[in-house]
Amino acid sequence: MMEHEDLSLKRQIFLEKLSQLEDCNEDEQKQKIEEINDSFNKMERNEFDFIFSMELCNEINKMIEEKKMNLENALLLLKHIGYIKELHKCQSGSFKFSLLPERIEKMICEEFQKKDRMNKKILVDLSECYLLLIEDFITNDLIVICVPCLLKVALKKEENEETRKEAEMALLALSCIRKCCVLSKELYLNEVTEIIDYHQGHSNPTRLAYQSAWDFLMKRLKYDDNLEDMIVNDLHFWKEAIRELEELRKSVDWKRIKENEKKRNKSNETLVLLRWLQSLEIIFVSCQLWYEEFVVLIGSIVRIFRVAKNREMRVSDKCVFLIERLVNGAAKIEDLLKSSAFDVVLSELVKFDKSNNTINKGLWFFKEICWRLKFKMEQGCDDAKIKELKRKVFERMEEEGYEDCVVGLSCYMIKKGFGVSFLSQVFDKYCVHL
Structure with a gap:
C-alpha cells in the first residue's frame, strides 16, 4: 500500500496533467484523456480513492465552464472515472459535494428539452456520468429522462464489441440508482425483462452487463413486493x-x-x-x-x-x-445444516481474535437459530420434529467444539459489555430443553 506522501504527490502530478489539457487542440486532448483513462485502469483501489477527489471534480467543472475542455472530452474522462469507481464500489462523495452535479443536472434537462434537436449521444453520456458518480437520491425529473434513454442503449442487439460495451456502461449506470428511488414499472419493467430474456437465449451482454441488469431489478424490490414472483418464476x-x-x-x-x-x-x-x-x-x-x-x-x-x-x-x-x-x-434451518452453511459461520468464531464485530455477527447467527427454534415450539409445530432438529443443531456444534466456543464468547462479550445478553437467556433455555 502506498504511503500518504506518495499518494499526495501522485494526486498533484495528476492535477498537473489535467491542467496541461487546456493547451491542446480537441484531438490531442482526446488522446491525452485516453492515456489518463488508461492510467486509471492500472491504479490500485486506494490510489484511485485518493486521486478521485472533490478538487479533481471542481477542476474539471472549471475547465468545462471556461471552455478549456470540450464537453465530449470531459464526458469521456468523467464516464471512465465513474466506471472505475462503480466497478470497485468506491464511496467517496467527491463528486456529490463538488460543483459538477448541478452543472450536469442542468445539462441533462436542457438537452432533453431540445426534443427533435436533442443530441442523443450527449444525453446518454451525461446520464451515464451522473448516475455512475452521484451516490445519492435522484429526483424523479432526472429519472424519467435518464432511465428510458439508457434502456434504449442497453436494448441494442447488434453482435459486436462496441455495442456490447455500450450496453454494459448503460446497465452499470442504471444499477447505480439507489433502492430508495421509486421508479414506475411502466418506465423500465418490459425493457429490463427483454434484456434479461435475450441474454438467457443469446448470451449477448457481458457478464458485468447481465449482473447490472439483475442488480437494477433487485433494487426495485424495496417498493414493489409483486416483482418477486416475476423475478423468481418468470425470469x-x-x-x-x-x-x-x-x-x-x-x-x-x-x-x-x-x-x-x-x-x-x-x-x-x-x-x-x-x-x-x-x-x-x-x-x-x-x-x-x-x-x-x-x-x-x-x-x-x-x-x-x-x-x-x-x-x-x-x-x-x-x-x-x-x-x-x-x-x-x-x-430453513434444516437446509442451513444440510448445506454446511452452519459450519461456515460457526467455524469463523473459532478463529477468535477479539474482533468484536466478527464475534457479534457469529453470535447473532446463533441467536437467530435459537429464536427460530423457540418460535416454532410456541407456534405449536410438531414437538418431536423440533426436538430432533434441536438435537441435530446441538450435535453439529458439539462435534467441533462450537458449543463451548459460543458459550465462552457469549460470556466474554457480556463481561465486556457488548450487549449480547440475549445469550444468557436464549442459550440457557435452549440447552435445558435439550
Whole structure:
C-alpha cells in the first residue's frame, strides 16, 4: 500500500496533467484523456480513492465552464472515472459535494428539452456520468429522462464489441440508482425483462452487463413486493444466479490472487462475483418465499467461501455475511445444516481474535437459530420434529467444539459489555430443553 506522501504527490502530478489539457487542440486532448483513462485502469483501489477527489471534480467543472475542455472530452474522462469507481464500489462523495452535479443536472434537462434537436449521444453520456458518480437520491425529473434513454442503449442487439460495451456502461449506470428511488414499472419493467430474456437465449451482454441488469431489478424490490414472483418464476433468478456464481468461481484465478494478495486491484471476474454476492443480499432480505433452489444456492456460496478463504478477504467475508442474513430470511434451518452453511459461520468464531464485530455477527447467527427454534415450539409445530432438529443443531456444534466456543464468547462479550445478553437467556433455555 502506498504511503500518504506518495499518494499526495501522485494526486498533484495528476492535477498537473489535467491542467496541461487546456493547451491542446480537441484531438490531442482526446488522446491525452485516453492515456489518463488508461492510467486509471492500472491504479490500485486506494490510489484511485485518493486521486478521485472533490478538487479533481471542481477542476474539471472549471475547465468545462471556461471552455478549456470540450464537453465530449470531459464526458469521456468523467464516464471512465465513474466506471472505475462503480466497478470497485468506491464511496467517496467527491463528486456529490463538488460543483459538477448541478452543472450536469442542468445539462441533462436542457438537452432533453431540445426534443427533435436533442443530441442523443450527449444525453446518454451525461446520464451515464451522473448516475455512475452521484451516490445519492435522484429526483424523479432526472429519472424519467435518464432511465428510458439508457434502456434504449442497453436494448441494442447488434453482435459486436462496441455495442456490447455500450450496453454494459448503460446497465452499470442504471444499477447505480439507489433502492430508495421509486421508479414506475411502466418506465423500465418490459425493457429490463427483454434484456434479461435475450441474454438467457443469446448470451449477448457481458457478464458485468447481465449482473447490472439483475442488480437494477433487485433494487426495485424495496417498493414493489409483486416483482418477486416475476423475478423468481418468470425470469428464473435462482437458476441464473447459481449458474453465474459457479461459472465465476471457476473462472477466477484464485492462485494468482493469493500470489498477489498485497495488491488492491481485482480481476473483472472477481469484481463481478462480488457484485453478484451484493445483489443476493438484497433479495435475501426481500424474499419471503422459500424455493428449492435456495439449497443449491447456499451450496454455491459455501463453495465460493471455501475457495476464497485466505485468498480474497472481501469475497469470503461477503459469503459469511450472506449466510448470516439467510437465517433472518426464509431459509430453513434444516437446509442451513444440510448445506454446511452452519459450519461456515460457526467455524469463523473459532478463529477468535477479539474482533468484536466478527464475534457479534457469529453470535447473532446463533441467536437467530435459537429464536427460530423457540418460535416454532410456541407456534405449536410438531414437538418431536423440533426436538430432533434441536438435537441435530446441538450435535453439529458439539462435534467441533462450537458449543463451548459460543458459550465462552457469549460470556466474554457480556463481561465486556457488548450487549449480547440475549445469550444468557436464549442459550440457557435452549440447552435445558435439550
